Amino acid sequence: MTDTDDQLVVDFPLRKEGEEFPPPRYAEYRQREGLVLSYLPDGKPVWLVTRHAAVREILTSKKISSNPDREGFPNIGETMGVPRQDQIPGWFVGLDSPDHDRFRKALIPEFTVRKVREMRPAIQAVVDRVIDDMLAAGNEADLVNDFALPIPSLVISALLGVPEADREFFESRTRTLVSIRTSTDAQRDTASRELLRYINRLIEIKSKWPGDDLPSRLLAGGVLEPRELPGVLLLLLIAGHETTANNIGLGIVSLLENPQWIGDDRVVDELLRLHSVADLVSLRVAVEDVEICGQTIKAGEGIVPLVAAANHDETVFACPHAFNPERSAKQHVAFGYGVHQCLGQNLVRVEMELAYRTLFERVPGLELAMGPEGLPYKYDGVLHGLHTLPVRW
Amino acid sequence: MRITVKTETCVGAGQCVLSAPDVFDQDDDGLVTVLDAEPGPEHSDDVNLAWQLCPSGSITVTEPAVQD
Numbered sequence: 001m002t003d004t005d006d007q008l009v010v011d012f013p014l015r016k017e018g019e020e021f022p023p024p025r026y027a028e029y030r031q032r033e034g035l036v037l038s039y040l041p042d043g044k045p046v047w048l049v050t051r052h053a054a055v056r057e058i059l060t061s062k063k064i065s066s067n068p069d070r071e072g073f074p075n076i077g078e079t080m081g082v083p084r085q086d087q088i089p090g091w092f093v094g095l096d097s098p099d100h101d102r103f104r105k106a107l108i109p110e111f112t113v114r115k116v117r118e119m120r121p122a123i124q125a126v127v128d129r130v131i132d133d134m135l136a137a138g139n140e141a142d143l144v145n146d147f148a149l150p151i152p153s154l155v156i157s158a159l160l161g162v163p164e165a166d167r168e169f170f171e172s173r174t175r176t177l178v179s180i181r182t183s184t185d186a187q188r189d190t191a192s193r194e195l196l197r198y199i200n201r202l203i204e205i206k207s208k209w210p211g212d213d214l215p216s217r218l219l220a221g222g223v224l225e226p227r228e229l230p231g232v233l234l235l236l237l238i239a240g241h242e243t244t245a246n247n248i249g250l251g252i253v254s255l256l257e258n259p260q261w262i263g264d265d266r267v268v269d270e271l272l273r274l275h276s277v278a279d280l281v282s283l284r285v286a287v288e289d290v291e292i293c294g295q296t297i298k299a300g301e302g303i304v305p306l307v308a309a310a311n312h313d314e315t316v317f318a319c320p321h322a323f324n325p326e327r328s329a330k331q332h333v334a335f336g337y338g339v340h341q342c343l344g345q346n347l348v349r350v351e352m353e354l355a356y357r358t359l360f361e362r363v364p365g366l367e368l369a370m371g372p373e374g375l376p377y378k379y380d381g382v383l384h385g386l387h388t389l390p391v392r393w
Numbered sequence: 394m395r396i397t398v399k400t401e402t403c404v405g406a407g408q409c410v411l412s413a414p415d416v417f418d419q420d421d422d423g424l425v426t427v428l429d430a431e432p433g434p435e436h437s438d439d440v441n442l443a444w445q446l447c448p449s450g451s452i453t454v455t456e457p458a459v460q461d
Binding site: 108110112113328330331 | 404419424442
């Protein structure tokens with residue numbers, strides 16, 4: 001990479017404690033011609049991409065790879081709460097087409113609009129049960145720990161056919177994995193290994209006694225090899241857990257600040273856009289030279305598309321920092337774009353819709369138990385979200 | 394307008410079904426299928442949204458020639 005006079009060079013981390021999200025400097029980057037050069041904690045250069053059209057172009061380009069084993073792939077020193085899982089067979093977010101497509105095609109039937117619609121009663125039952133527990137425990141709660149995290153964990157356990165008796169085990173281990181403030185590295189490592197061991201056992205059991213669940217259907221389908229299934233199931237869990245929980249938690253804060261929108265389902269895509277929790281998830285590396293925003297990205301150079309920056313591009317979303325469910329927010333790239341776009345996006349939308357609707361219906365006097373300015377935001381990981389969300393009613 | 398789709402590139406995101414449910418559906422494999430290949434102008438906003446949101450560029454919308 002060459003440094004020229006007008007080339008802006010910035011260092012990681014891009015986010016600082018205590019500042020708003022997305023960081024104000026994203027708007028500066030977006031205003032500039034070309035791309036922004038940045039250096040990762042390991043000293044390697046990467047290109048930051050901030051405009052909506054450019055991010056969509058990156059995420060659909062055949063000259064750009066998602067494979068973390070390729071030379072030049074950005075290593076931002078953080079993964080989503082677990083050790084790097086790239087080497088596990090079946091971890092197909094790290095594969096490019098056509099290798100990737102076999103996995104995607106095997107899983108698509110599980111996440112269609114129709115299938116997710118059929119799952120609504122089960123998701124509603126999960127939400128109700130989590131609220132029952134919360135109400136039974138008193139008149140205050142931490143909505144991250146007591147509401148936002150258990151919902152996706154229990155929904156994924158249902159999807160994976162985790163027996164009722166194991167759900168508490170499953171939920172507690174998944175919670176440990178994402179609780180970077182209250183668990184140690186060693187505890188998270190143990191939880192990760194216990195979960196993988198559990199998933200392996202679950203697959204053995206499903207191959208002997210198939211049920212009406214995703215692992216049994218994947219086994220029967222024969223498209224994926226049994227050795228690939230643990231990685232696939234772990235990926236579904238990790239991709240769908242903290243991301244969804246962060247969206248639920250941040251969305252509740254926005255709705256408490258804008259109570260006129262409570263009960264309106266149009267909030268979901270606007271909240272996905274506004275909060276853009278997976279800002280740093282869609283990392284890439286160029287396989288061939290490719291020109292983006294007038295800048296040549298050379299083969300082997302790393303690329304960091306900033307999803308939150310794209311979702312606050314004022315040329316696409318007027319007054320991007322405003323929470324405005326009446327705008328057309330659906331072109332957001334909160335779920336990514338291209339062949340890796342979030343497989344579970346329709347499921348997440350329903351989880352968010354039912355979580356908000358049911359919470360505000362069943363707990364009408366809900367309010368923050370602290371000033372909103374003091375809420376502990378995650379600023380140092382790959383995901384935007386809240387560590388805790390103390391409320392009372 | 395006339396709609397064509399490519400199932401070979403479809404990634405089953407389902408955004409077309411959500412945007413224009415009278416025009417698009419997903420088959421048993423979760424891939425795009427067209428319910429109405431020549432929808433009336435009342436569907437043009439929905440179809441345009443589906444075309445814009447499709448993450449894999451698998452939808453093509455054309456204006457058929459009068460002589461067709």
